[in-house]
Amino acid sequence: MRSLISILDLSVEEIDQLVATGLDIIENPEKYAHKCEGKKLATLFFEPSTRTRLSFEAAMYELGGHVIGFSDAGSSSASKGESVADTVRVVSNYADIIAMRHPKEGAPLVASMKSTVPIINAGDGGHNHPTQTLADLLTIKREKGTFDNLTVGFCGDLKFGRTVHSLIDALTRYTGVKIVLISPDELKLPSYMKNALDKMDSISYVETTSLEDAMPSLDILYMTRVQKERFFNEADYIRLKDSYILTPEKLESAKSDMCILHPLPRVNEISVAVDDDPRACYFKQVFNGKIIRMALIMKLLGIN
Numbered sequence: 347m348r349s350l351i352s353i354l355d356l357s358v359e360e361i362d363q364l365v366a367t368g369l370d371i372i373e374n375p376e377k378y379a380h381k382c383e384g385k386k387l388a389t390l391f392f393e394p395s396t397r398t399r400l401s402f403e404a405a406m407y408e409l410g411g412h413v414i415g416f417s418d419a420g421s422s423s424a425s426k427g428e429s430v431a432d433t434v435r436v437v438s439n440y441a442d443i444i445a446m447r448h449p450k451e452g453a454p455l456v457a458s459m460k461s462t463v464p465i466i467n468a469g470d471g472g473h474n475h476p477t478q479t480l481a482d483l484l485t486i487k488r489e490k491g492t493f494d495n496l497t498v499g500f501c502g503d504l505k506f507g508r509t510v511h512s513l514i515d516a517l518t519r520y521t522g523v524k525i526v527l528i529s530p531d532e533l534k535l536p537s538y539m540k541n542a543l544d545k546m547d548s549i550s551y552v553e554t555t556s557l558e559d560a561m562p563s564l565d566i567l568y569m570t571r572v573q574k575e576r577f578f579n580e581a582d583y584i585r586l587k588d589s590y591i592l593t594p595e596k597l598e599s600a601k602s603d604m605c606i607l608h609p610l611p612r613v614n615e616i617s618v619a620v621d622d623d624p625r626a627c628y629f630k631q632v633f634n635g636k637i638i639r640m641a642l643i644m645k646l647l648g649i650n
């Protein structure tokens with residue numbers, strides 16, 4: 347039985363296979379309409395979500411399966427003090443696969459040790475979000491055709507942004523990737539991640555506070571929201587929340603084929619005036635997220 351807790355749980359070959367399945371689902375959706383008949387997905391969301399939970403649910407329905415779950419810890423017995431370990435031992439009796447989001451880093455890993463069905467980490471605190479990374483990778487494949495030799499700028503909250511951490515982990519597997527880390531000093535990529543990158547020959551990175559300086563070199567610009575829910579101090583959030591706002595004017599120095607990604611939700615960091623720019627790919631990411639979650643559910647259930 348396989349769970350997906352970190353994107354590094356998947357080999358490069360497995361990621362390539364998931365992306366290939368995703369591309370086939372887009373071309374031939376009817377082939378997949380009955381793949382999960384008789385199977386149930388449980389979505390256990392202890393933290394708010396729009397895209398991840400609903401795309402998992404839509405994915406399972408489009409595979410012919412069923413969905414149970416909760417979208418709010420307050421409506422589950424967690425509110426009475428039940429542990430994550432006990433919750434998944436119980437839900438393993440009701441579902442064939444579980445997607446879990448939790449505010450505590452490591453909660454899905456704990457769940458995977460107690461569950462008798464596969465656990466998918468749908469976001470754990472400020473740590474990882476591997477299925478968002480699969481959505482990002484499918485989008486990059488469709489837009490750029492490759493994961494190699496790309497210069498990728500990550501802009502905003504690189505400290506708490508779990509989607510950033512997981513996508514950087516994934517990109518370390520490919521050749522010739524250059525990473526540009528664009529953030530205020532207070533929201534830099536955690537040291538444990540930079541220390542790991544320092545030990546790798548396959549990938550290089552630079553840090554800057556200037557989006558304008560970085561812009562001309564980028565093949566991909568990955569914008570992120572400042573993660574209000576992870577701050578201890580509201581004054582710090584208010585001071586940092588508008589550190590970077592992408593506008594059409596700032597894009598004037600960007601490559602004509604640069605791809606703008608954002609895991610969403612967006613607050614203020616991309617002006618809506620950018621949405622009509624052909625380089626804006628963040629709503630394509632949303633569609634690709636549902637597709638790649640279909641491919642992932644099938645893989646973890648052992649369905650070809």
Ligand code: CP
Pocket residue numbers: 394395396397398399469478609610611
């Ligand atoms: N990208 C993402 O995880 O969005 P949600 O928080 O809406 O699921």
